[in-house]
Amino acid sequence: MARSVHCESEVEESESLRSDANIAGPMTDPVPGPRVETVGADVSRETPPPMDDTPIAHTAHLGVQALGRAGEGLPRPEQTRVMVVANQKGGVGKTTTTVNLAASLALHGNRVLVIDLDPQGNASTALGIDHHAEVPSIYDVLVDSRPLSEVVQPVPDVEGLFCAPATIDLAGAEIELVSLVARESRLERAIKSYEQPLDYVLIDCPPSLGLLTVNALVAGAEVLIPIQCEYYALEGLGQLLRNVELVRGHLNPALHVSTILLTMYDGRTRLASQVAEEVRGHFGKEVLRTSIPRSVRISEAPSYGQTVLTYDPGSSGALSYFEAAREIALRGVGIHYEAQHNQLAAPNEQQNMAEGMQ
Structure with a gap:
């Protein structure tokens, strides 16, 4: 049974929404559009504020606008874009980013599949997908060569969004894969043989x-x-980039780092601004203009089996993920072109980034 959109508002969240510079760093306005403010000379200081300026009404208004913008649609890629959300550091927002970007893209009219490769199954939980031990899962696909179509489930709250869940069995997959033929490319073969059309x-x-x-x-x-x-945001990323280069060189020549997303941004702290500046200095154009703020709503949503997009579409976190998804989709028009024409230059650029973070 589909869950209803959770639209409760707290003062803490509403205050962060009104502080545009704090909610998403470079995203200066959560809902673009002209702002008109008029101040009359005869208005008394005791004049009560309009009803739509209350925190609850303000948040509800943003939610309506966000859902309305979701229906606008985005350009669909010419071919399926397979994006790997990776960072060997824990607690950086991988799962949160995966499920909320997926929901944002699906709400914009795309068909999106989330593959949960984490044995903890947090992405499956956040999408409201059952993933107890007896459920067919991505483990069966990797280890037993089960067709991907037999484990994919539709996400109940978002049309066009699907999930291949993870179960606890996946915890032993690392060891079991060692002895299997073509152990590094089993997921690739499963995705290529999936017959349903997908955008992402x-x-x-x-x-x-x-x-x-x-x-x-x-x-x-x-x-x-x-x-x-x-602090230590870039620590360990050098090893990830070196692994990307190794996979590119030996197994997947098309692989490249296309997107860097800043998460847990708090515009009230100097540290967040310094880290953002350092990341942009290392990665340049790969860094999305939109960053994701610290948000109570983002943390609460998984406990209800929802993404923040359906839990509270007017929250700062939902608005930021909407904008990040929009930016990714619009960038996608030029990503494949650049990958083809810069194939020789890209390895050198990313190798320099890896050496710079050693």
């Missing part, structure tokens, strides 16, 4: 660089790296 495949990787992550890197063409705006 988003793969949520575990916080490690083992065989599960390698399978994802072989299957995908693009790597999306979430980076939290906190």
Whole structure:
């Protein structure tokens, strides 16, 4: 049974919504559009504010606008974009980013598949997908060569969004894959044999660089790296980039880092701004203009089996993910073109980034 959209509002969230510079860093206005303010000379200081300026009404208004914008649609890619969401550091927002970007793209009219490669199954939980031990899962696809179509489930709250869940069995897959033939490319073969049309495949990787992550890197063409705006944000990314280069060189020549997303941004702190500046200095144009703020709503949504887009579409987190998805979709028009024409230059650029973070 589909869940109703949760639209309760708290003062804390509403205050963060009114502080545009704080909610998403470079995204200066959560809902673009002209703002008209008139101040009359005869207005008393005791004049009560309009009803639509109350925190609850303000949040509800943003929610309506967000859902309205979701219906506008975005350009669909010419071919399926397989994006690997990876970072071996835990707690940087990989799963949160995967499910909310997937929901945003689906709400914009795309067909999106989320593949949960993390044995914890958090992406499956956030999408409201049952993933107990007896459920057919991505483990069966990787280890037993089960067709992907037999494990994919539709997400109840979002039309056009699907999920291949993870179960606890996936925890032993790293060891079981070692002895299997073509162990690094089993996920790639499963995706290629999936017959249903898809615009995006988003793969949520575990916080490690083992065989599960390698399978994802072989299957995908693009790597999306979430980076939290906190101390030591870039620590360990050099190893991830070196692994991307190894996979590119030996297993998947099309692989490249296409997107960097800043998460947990708090515009009230100088540290967040410094980290954002450092990340943009390292990665340049790969960094999305939109960043994701710290948000109570983003943290609460998984406990209801929902993404923040359906839990509270007017929250700062939902608006930011809407904008990030829009930016990714619009960038996609030129991503494949650049990958083809810069194939020789890209390895050198990313190798320089890896050496700079050693």
